[in-house]
Amino acid sequence: MGRVIAVGSLNSTKINAVAKAYSMFGITVDVRPVKVQTPTQQPLGLSETTNGAVLRARLALEAVNEAEEAVGIETGLVKVGDLTYLNIPVAAIMSRDGYLTIGIGPGFAIPTSLIRNVELGMELEKAVEMRYGYANAGESMGLVGILTRGLVTRLDANTWSVLMALIPRLPWNRGLYGG
Numbered sequence: 712m713g714r715v716i717a718v719g720s721l722n723s724t725k726i727n728a729v730a731k732a733y734s735m736f737g738i739t740v741d742v743r744p745v746k747v748q749t750p751t752q753q754p755l756g757l758s759e760t761t762n763g764a765v766l767r768a769r770l771a772l773e774a775v776n777e778a779e780e781a782v783g784i785e786t787g788l789v790k791v792g793d794l795t796y797l798n799i800p801v802a803a804i805m806s807r808d809g810y811l812t813i814g815i816g817p818g819f820a821i822p823t824s825l826i827r828n829v830e831l832g833m834e835l836e837k838a839v840e841m842r843y844g845y846a847n848a849g850e851s852m853g854l855v856g857i858l859t860r861g862l863v864t865r866l867d868a869n870t871w872s873v874l875m876a877l878i879p880r881l882p883w884n885r886g887l888y889g890g
Contacts, residue, residue: 712739713740714733714738714740715778716733716740716742716779716781716782717745717771717772717778717780717781718742718745719769719770719781719783720745720747720783720784721744721745722850723851724853724864724865724866724869725782725784725869726742727870728784728866728870728872728873729742729782732874732877733877736874736881743775743777743778748770749766749770749785753787753788753833753834753835754785754787754788755787755789755790755829757787757789757799759787760789764783764784765783765811766783767782767783767784768782768805768811769781771783772805772807779806780806781804782803782873784800784801784802784873786865788821788835795821795823795826796826797818797819798818798820798821799818800865800868801816801872802816802872802875812877812879812888813876814871814873814875814876814877816868816871816872816875821854822842822858825838825839839854839857843857851865852864855868
């Protein structure tokens with residue numbers, strides 16, 4: 712059966728990323744997705760994105776009583792100087808005892824035309840749909856998949872964020888991080 716892990720989302724790329732990341736480290740899990748309500752549709756900045764991931768993890772942990780820990784994944788737009796915005800996934804893993812670890816996945820530059828729409832208040836997924844005619848990109852390959860023609864997908868990026876959040880939790884790293 713495996714360790715019960717709650718996931719603060721019904722999005723298949725997030726659910727599958729959690730299962731894949733844990734399995735890559737040889738950890739058998741029983742993933743339990745749960746719908747959670749977050750206040751921000753399109754997180755802007757690393758702080759807002761990280762807070763969204765932590766909130767998702769906390770709400771998922773509260774919703775799934777059997778869960779030993781919960782994972783929240785939030786993708787946000789992070790401005791890099793005056794140069795560009797990067798689309799960056801952040802994963803937060805929270806245990807019942809409050810132990811929290813954070814991981815960040817690969818970021819990529821958002822096309823300028825999409826940034827203009829986001830700055831005017833449009834959610835990135837809606838801007839992607841208008842620009843590329845691809846509905847619900849966030850539920851499948853994501854914008855990164857569109858831009859790379861499927862060579863890198865949203866599942867890949869989300870998986871890497873969870874892998875990074877798992878590093879302090881690995882048995883051979885116990886005691887290195889104070890958790």
